[in-house]
Amino acid sequence: MNLLFRAHDQESKSKDMKGIKLSTFATRCVLLTTCYALLTACSQTDETEVLSVSIGFVPTVEAQTRGTEFTKDNLTSLGVLAYLTQGNSFNALSSTPNFMYNQEVTKATGASTWEYTPTKSWPTNSNDKITFFAYAPHNAKGLTLPAATDRGYPSFTYQVQVAEAAQIDLLVCTPLMNQTYATNNGKVKFVMNHALTKIAIYVKNNDNVLEKTITAFSIRGVKSGTLTFQSLDTDSKGFEWNYPSSVPMETFTTTITNFSVPINSATEKKLLSTFFLLPNGSGNTFNITYKYTGANGTETIVLNNQPLPSSDKWKPGTLVNYIISIDTKSGVSVTVNSNPAWGNGGAETVDGSDIETR
The missing domain is CATH 2.60.40 (Immunoglobulin-like)
Incomplete structure (x- = not known):
């Protein structure tokens, strides 16, 4: 009887151990499932994760x-x-x-x-x-x-x-x-x-004296400035220029040194120079030297510190056209027109990674 009891007792213990092992495995599965659910919930609620994508x-x-x-x-x-x-x-x-x-x-x-x-x-x-x-x-x-x-x-x-x-x-x-x-x-x-401001200098003959030639031309303008980006709430383009209280000036020279003026007053104006200058027209002037052949031979005229009109038009991205008319008797006169958009003022469509012009 004792042997039978012991055998029965061992069998009961073995069954109990199997039950414990199965119960432990099930508990671990439940814990792992719960952790996964919690981690998933955290990733969905705290912040959105996206794949790494190149800029x-x-x-x-x-x-x-x-x-x-x-x-x-x-x-x-x-x-x-x-x-x-x-x-x-x-x-x-x-x-x-x-x-x-x-x-x-x-x-x-x-x-x-x-x-x-x-x-x-x-x-x-x-x-x-x-x-x-x-x-x-x-x-x-x-x-x-x-x-x-x-x-x-x-x-x-x-x-x-x-x-x-x-x-x-x-x-x-x-x-x-x-x-x-x-x-x-x-x-x-x-x-x-x-x-910057784009300054285009055109020249026109204001009389019928032939063989006028410009030998030197320059513009006096602001030498340097500071551009600062800013909030779009302040300016639609998001930047502005600033200058020191004592504005530094410089004389900017044209590339062409012997420029033939159109032969008569009926001829269309001719482009002499294109400058890209700081958008500050305060106190800007120009210097011009030209020569022509008259009754007494070759005459050379030197004009310095000539005023440029409409200096208030010198703004970022603005094209200002100056037309200098030369007359052998009355000297030079200047007219001006400005265009807030460079080129034709139109727009081209952006296509993929292309560049729009506007």
Whole structure:
């Protein structure tokens, strides 16, 4: 009887142990399922996670006519400053270009896509944002960038080159604030604005004296200024120019040294020079030297510090046309017209990574 009891007792214990093992396995399964459900719930409620996607650039530009000026076809580089703010929006007091600093973005001549290296990706946390500022061309001569540690909206100082041939059509973007991948499907769509005033100098004959030739021409204007990006609530383009109280002046010279004036008053005006100058027309003047053949042989006329009208029209992105009429008896006279839009003032459509002109 004792043996039977012991056998029965061992069998009962074995069954109990199996029951314990099965019960423990089931409990573990329940715990794992619960943890997975909790983790899934957290990821769905706390923040949206997105796959890492590369940042692509799609610049857009305005239009113009002569000199080193940019359109959708010939702009091939720009510089980018990007500010990453984690969980917050751009802060005008503390944000720095910690994501991209003077990043060069390029497009090969004739190509349609913009490239840069190393490639950066959008934050996977949808609460993180990137604010973008850009200028063109990259490392433009005369342009001084803010330091990489400077806080808030960036400011550039710019000094205009003296020679007409060395001047450029400086572009800056409308700021793109607090961007995420969802803002525009991962594409950074810059609108690049002409930051300077385009001054076109035309010459016309005001009498029928033949063989007039311009041997020198120059404009006196502001030498340097500071461009500061700002809130779009302040200005539709998001930037403004500032100058010191004592504005530095410079004389900017034309490239052509022997320019034939149209032969008579009926002939259409002729383009002499195109300058890209700071949008500050206060106190601007021009100097001109020309010669002609008269009854007493060759006469040379030198006129300095001649006033330029409509200096209030010198605004960013504005084209100002000056027509200088030359008369051997009365000297020179100047007429002016301005166009707030360069080129034809029309618009071209952005197609993919193309550049718009407007």
